[in-house]
Amino acid sequence: MRKNIPSIDERTALVVVDAQQGFDQAEWWGPRNNQGCDANIAALLTEWRKRSRPVVFVQHDSSNPLSPLHPDDPGHALKSYMSGAPDLLVHKSVNSSFHGSPDLDSWLRKNQITSLVICGITTNHCCETTARVGGNLGYTVYFAVDATHTFDRTDLKGGMVDAAELSRITAINLHDEFATVVRTVELLNLER
16 A cells, blocks of 8 residues: 555545446547456445445536537447446536536535546546546545456547557646545555
């Protein structure tokens, strides 16, 4: 265990961002990194449920009718391992899970939750934005980087930045500023 990770307690919420079937459509999104992402999210979810800790699901409702995440598309559905009822289901149409409905910040404060573990899809968009806003709102945020994945992106000059590099840069940007970047095994080992 790394020295900079305090104990996760019974009030630490697992926030699973946009683990939706539409992200499996490679023809829409392109190449991705971290093939182990889904297994890591599922492991965290299993551990949180086993310990009766708070679980938040976030679901993206794209306004683009062509998007695999549009509410009318089958891809809008949560992935199969996202079974069971969460303590809170947030619907959003922007990057931050704190800008959806019902209001995540209000729910966390009402339930006296001050620390979060963030995982889901995609690393450098909705997961990173949620971590940044959470950190700015004063929450203790743990970013489970290997329980996220992203896709290759075109840079401003027309070149390509691969997904692994984008994930690495997100981790650098977040760590010790907005969140503590961790790996799934570290979070699971904290539970033993």
